[in-house]
Amino acid sequence: MRGLILSLFSFCLIFGITFGHLTAQTDDQPSPLKEVVEEVYDTKAFDPGEKAIGHIVDANAFHLFADYYFHLPAFLFAPGYGWTILSSTRKFKPASKGNGTLAIDRYVLYYGAIYRVNDPSFPLETVEIDGFHYDYQKDDDGNEISVLQVVYRGNNYDLDSKSTIDGGFFGGKITSYYDFSITKNVFSMLLTFILLTWAFFSVAKAYRRRDGMAPKGFQSFIEPIIVFIQDDVAKPFLGNNYQRFMPLLLSLFFFILGLNLLGQIPFFPGSANVTGNLGVTLVLALFTFFAVNFSGNRHYWQHILWMPGIPVPVKFILTPVEVAGMFIKPFTLMLRLFASITAGHIVIVAFVSLIFIFGNAGESLSGSMLGLLVAFPLTLFMLAIELVIALVQAFVFTILTASYLAAATEEAHH
């Protein structure tokens, strides 16, 4: 246990020294930025939906509380301009609410997230900015949209969000830059990776050292979980083949479970909505997709491409269905995990928001108390449900992967 705490502590420490900087800006020099931002935000009523989304999205700096941020390194790439590497988002000299006061290579920090000015007239070097502003514009379809702008020397410049690869399907697009930073989500994944690696290496060591003996300590805590995956997931589906796929199944299960549980912790270093991000679940589903199709045998491909034992006209219908199924299966894995974790995070934030809604956004203490009375049991209930969901979703992802692998490696039996 001491090793765990030590590794956790040293990870945060090394990370903090190397890249991150804990900052709290003192308001000794009032910046014009603050006023501009407050103009944007304070005129709006408290919006729980916005609050929830603000909590589940990825960010370049880890919000701790109030104006305190855990700053993370940034690796940014803009085609035509090259790489911008910052040891920490602290370089933006954030004032309040994680808003940077500097623009570096046309990048700015807004609420802990990096945006880029896509305007050749904006200076490339590091310059001081005046603030941020929301501009309401009409998009191509005539809908009113809000566009975030940076104010620099009296001019407003539109800001680009980072490129996304949803092909415009969810409103994202390839913009002027790519963000390869160690974001909040990447930081959480690295932390989970280190914790799990430490945990399983120590368990593996225990198995080596205590060969032929009963499990003990942490080993006896982990063993039932591994045996559960082995006996209730791998063996029923994969039969004698199970040992070959156990590393993948266990990796998926523990990686997802670790991230889910870390996300349940409501404060740093937890709280990141990693498995509730479509990019992450996409990659996990792709691992399943490739594992299934690379281990697919002749029998599997025969059943997809030219199903034996049915009339030829039916085959022409069935083959497209089967080929589509190849992609739909991992696609559902991706969506299921993403949706359940994101939904859980949103609901918890929404329940906590009840306190502020009842309290009229902090104006009425008695209203807040009433809100707390309502929100407390609801949030507690939701957190309990979320713990179950964390386990169930990791389990479902693993068991479905096992079943797809079973379908791909099954020997012909007719």
Next chain:
Amino acid sequence: MIFLVDFSVIKPDPGLVFWTTIIFATFWIIVGKFAFKPIVAALRKREDDIQNALDAAKIARTEMENLKEENEELLAQAREERTQILKEAKEAREYMISEAKKKAKEEAAIIVRNARNDIESQKSAAIKELKMEVGNMALEVASKIIREKLNSDEAQKEYVKKLVDEIGMN
């Protein structure tokens, strides 16, 4: 409705995709190879060991049962043998006793016969001797009578009577 915050969780970010791929692949390769594989192998080995131990116990139990059966068989056999031996011993004893009795009877018969023969021979010898003695006595009596005859009748009678008493007393 205008959202000031972008619902970006649904938009896959290439940077996040890149890092997730790297981190998960590393996790799978390193932990899969150096932790999960040995753990699963160790579990398999232990499972096999337990199965082997159970099988061995089962075999030992069957062997024990067989041994017990054998023992019982041996015991029954021994018991039977003992009865047989006892029976034989009894028979032998009875035979010996009857033999001994028979022999004793025969011996006794021989002894008796011998004794009888002896008695017979002794008797005949005694009779013979007696006969001779009586003859001698008669001769002596006759000779004495002849000598006394000459003296008186009365005296003769007296004398004969005295002689007869003497002989009779002997």
